[in-house]
Amino acid sequence: MLSKRIIPCLDVRDGKLTKGVKFKGNIDIGDPVEVARRYYEQGADEIVFYDITASSEGRDIMIDVVKRVAETIFIPFSVGGGIRTLEDMRKVILAGAEKVSVNSGAVENPKIISEGAVAFGCQCVVLGMDVKKVNKSAKIPSGYEIVIQGGRKYMGIDALWWAREAENLGAGEVCLNSIDADGTLEGYELELTHLITTNVKIPVIASGGAGKKEHLRDVLTTAKADAALIASIVHYGTYTIAELKEFLSGNGVKMREAW
Amino acid sequence: MIAIVDYRAGNLTSVARALQYLNVPCVITDRAAELRGADRVIFPGVGAAGEAMRNLKEKRLTGCIRELFESGKPLLGICLGTQVIFEYSEEDNRTPCLGIIPGGVKRFPEGMTEKDDPLKIPHMGWNRVAFRRNHPLFAGIPGNAEFYFVHSYYPAPSEDSDIAGETDYGIRFASAVARRNLVAVQFHPEKSGRFGLQILENFSRWDGSHAQ
Numbered sequence: 001m002l003s004k005r006i007i008p009c010l011d012v013r014d015g016k017l018t019k020g021v022k023f024k025g026n027i028d029i030g031d032p033v034e035v036a037r038r039y040y041e042q043g044a045d046e047i048v049f050y051d052i053t054a055s056s057e058g059r060d061i062m063i064d065v066v067k068r069v070a071e072t073i074f075i076p077f078s079v080g081g082g083i084r085t086l087e088d089m090r091k092v093i094l095a096g097a098e099k100v101s102v103n104s105g106a107v108e109n110p111k112i113i114s115e116g117a118v119a120f121g122c123q124c125v126v127l128g129m130d131v132k133k134v135n136k137s138a139k140i141p142s143g144y145e146i147v148i149q150g151g152r153k154y155m156g157i158d159a160l161w162w163a164r165e166a167e168n169l170g171a172g173e174v175c176l177n178s179i180d181a182d183g184t185l186e187g188y189e190l191e192l193t194h195l196i197t198t199n200v201k202i203p204v205i206a207s208g209g210a211g212k213k214e215h216l217r218d219v220l221t222t223a224k225a226d227a228a229l230i231a232s233i234v235h236y237g238t239y240t241i242a243e244l245k246e247f248l249s250g251n252g253v254k255m256r257e258a259w
Numbered sequence: 260m261i262a263i264v265d266y267r268a269g270n271l272t273s274v275a276r277a278l279q280y281l282n283v284p285c286v287i288t289d290r291a292a293e294l295r296g297a298d299r300v301i302f303p304g305v306g307a308a309g310e311a312m313r314n315l316k317e318k319r320l321t322g323c324i325r326e327l328f329e330s331g332k333p334l335l336g337i338c339l340g341t342q343v344i345f346e347y348s349e350e351d352n353r354t355p356c357l358g359i360i361p362g363g364v365k366r367f368p369e370g371m372t373e374k375d376d377p378l379k380i381p382h383m384g385w386n387r388v389a390f391r392r393n394h395p396l397f398a399g400i401p402g403n404a405e406f407y408f409v410h411s412y413y414p415a416p417s418e419d420s421d422i423a424g425e426t427d428y429g430i431r432f433a434s435a436v437a438r439r440n441l442v443a444v445q446f447h448p449e450k451s452g453r454f455g456l457q458i459l460e461n462f463s464r465w466d467g468s469h470a471q
Contacts, residue, residue, distance in 0.1 A: 001373065001427055003385040003405060040452070045385055070276055076407060076450050096273060098450060121306050123381060123409045172381065172409075203379050226379060256385045256405045259452050 003256045004220045004248070005045035005227035006241055007205060008234055010035060012081075013052045015061035021235045033068045039234070040073040042241040043259045047073065048101070048175070048229060051081035063095045070096020080128050080175075084109070089116050093124060101175060103128035104148040107155055107162075110169060117170025126173045126205075127166040131159045131192060133180055144192050151179035159192070160199060167200045174200060175229065177207040185211025185232060193223035205229050213239060213247045220253050261463060262297035264324070264340070265289040266304070266314040274303045274337065277449040277456060283463040291323040299462065300327055302443075304339030308364065308412070309351030311343050321357060328359050328441055333467035335396075336443030341414060341436070344443055350412050360438055362416035371429030378429045381411045388424040388434050388446065395468075396442045396461045397424070397435075404454040406446035408434070414445055440467035 011018045016030045036047050049069070051062045059082070066079055079092045080101025089100045089112075100120075106113050106127060116125040132151055136143040144159035163174055176196050178189035188209045197204040206219045207229035219225045233239055249255045261278060263271055265287045278285040285301075286293065294300055302324065304311055315321050324344075328334055336344050343356045348364035356364070371378040385405040390397045413432040416422055423442065424435030434445045442462070448455035 001386065002378075002382065005384050070273065071280065074277055074280070074450060074456055075452050076409075094272070096276060098273070123305065123383065173383065198377075201377075201379055202381075203383050224376060226384070258401055258403045258405070258454075 001254055003045070003254050005205070006216070006244060006255075007046045007048055007227050007229050008039045008044050008241065009048040009050060009207070009229050009231045011050050011052055012062060012065060014058040015065050018052060019235055032065055033072055036069050036077070037072050039241060040075055043245055043256070044075065044241050045256055046075055046227070047077040049077065049079045051079065053082070063091055066092060066095035066097055078126055080126070084112070086112065086115050086119060089120065093120055099124050099126050099173070101126040101128045103130065106166065107146060107148055107157065110165065113166055113169040113171050117172070122170050122172035125171050126175050127163070127171040128175045128177065129159060129162060130177050130179050133189075133192070142195060144195070147179055160195060163196050163200050167202050171202060173203045173205065175205040175207055178209060181209030182207070184209055187211065187215040188219040188223065188228070190218060190223040193219055193225050197224045197226065203227065213244050216244060217248055217251045217253060220248065260297050261285040261299045261301055262294050263287045263301045263303060264294065264320065266311060266318055266320060271303055274301055274449045277459055278463070281456060281460050281463065283460070289318050289320065291320065294323055294327060297332070299333040299335070299465070301335045301337065302340035302344070303337040304343070306339055307350055308339065308342055308348035308354040308356065311339055312354055312356060315343070324357055325359060331440045331467055333462065333465050334441045335462050336441070337449070338410065338445060338447060341443035341445055342412060344441070345414060345416070348412060359441065360416055360421055360436055360443070361418055362414070362421070364412045365415050366412050367429065373429060381409055382428045383409045386426050386428060388426050390424040390435065391422060394423055394437055394442065395465050396437075396458055398461055399457050400454050406448070406451040406455060408446045410445060414443075
């Protein structure tokens with residue numbers, strides 16, 4: 001039986017973590033490679049890196065980070081943020097990432113999904129979706145709309161339609177981020193997660209809102225997500241990944257127990 | 260020296276990085292002479308069977324891989340590398356493959372469920388492998404270890420004696436096969452943490468002798 005995955009997300013700018021990460025009994029560490037190693041040792045099932053660098057110099061630094069991560073941890077990891085071209089994808093994959101995540105780049109140019117799937121295989125291409133709840137309408141029948149630029153720009157695209165479209169184009173996985181829930185620490189958007197994961201055949205990673213261990217249980221059971229993305233809940237030392245997994249295992253969620 | 264077969268199929272560098280981490284010398288090559296000269300050969304791969312077979316033929320490596328198996332050299336197949344050692348794959352309108360192990364590679368059936376929930380395809384993530392025998396490659400792996408999988412097609416050996424390990428995902432399938440000097444796994448040892456690295460390390464010491 002397949003285990004549900006727990007996936008810490010690290011935001012990187014100019015090669016450094018943008019939020020401090022505290023491990024119990026340790027001070028903040030700003031090196032993404034070092035933090036990735038710690039999460040790997042603590043039982044993370046996968047790691048997501050999100051590059052929020054603006055400059056091209058910063059992007060080269062990120063490729064160097066990816067290379068060092070690939071020499072350090074031996075679990076899958078994905079890299080997203082600013083991926084717009086096949087060449088962007090190629091650089092990240094050649095540097096050692098298992099998967100590459102496209103978000104606004106795919107909204108602007110959906111062909112990048114199919115081109116990436118042909119060039120590197122479906123399993124490499126993750127569609128990142130930023131979603132906000134809106135009133136249901138003829139244009140947005142699910143009541144969930146695709147947004148970009150951190151939620152500032154509404155794209156007039158229905159989230160459910162887009163997830164299915166991306167699946168047809170060859171995406172291997174969806175990383176579904178609720179902008180409404182993101183940063184609240186009040187729990188994942190369960191309704192949205194359930195809607196998407198039960199209407200596509202590819203795995204769905206739920207993102208945004210994890211603040212308590214019960215939130216992970218709810219999104220992985222009630223909302224049927226295949227994986228849960230986490231950030232603050234582990235970065236600030238509230239729980240270790242091992243503690244979250246132990247709680248989830250005890251609550252009937254199938255977890256990878258040994259690492 | 261371990262040679263990693265280069266047939267333009269995906270994860271070659273991640274296998275090499277895992278071996279480098281273990282301080283095991285390795286080379287990525289598409290030259291038959293270099294493959295024949297290596298102590299051991301890893302046949303990796305990510306992608307589709309049709310393209311893989313086209314690339315192997317183009318590089319004139321199909322005969323070489325069969326020859327390596329016949330010569331008794333320790334061989335490790337990974338993921339797509341495992342799939343193309345069978346007689347055929349259902350992928351890409353039934354692709355004829357190398358035929359080293361009798362049997363085929365089949366697509367997971369549509370409509371698989373677990374506890375009433377539909378199962379996703381690809382089978383992506385961590386799952387257990389019930390190892391059937393005491394093979395030297397799986398020494399030191401605890402029973403609750405899990406490995407990282409990502410695939411939509413699964414190996415279906417026709418001879419039961421070739422099955423070395425099984426995994427449940429809607430159906431029970433052969434996630435590890437072993438015959439003489441060949442071991443082939445559907446999961447990715449190079450992406451399966453400590454236990455995956457253990458398998459690679461075991462392989463780096465294996466002389467290809469029969470399992471007990």
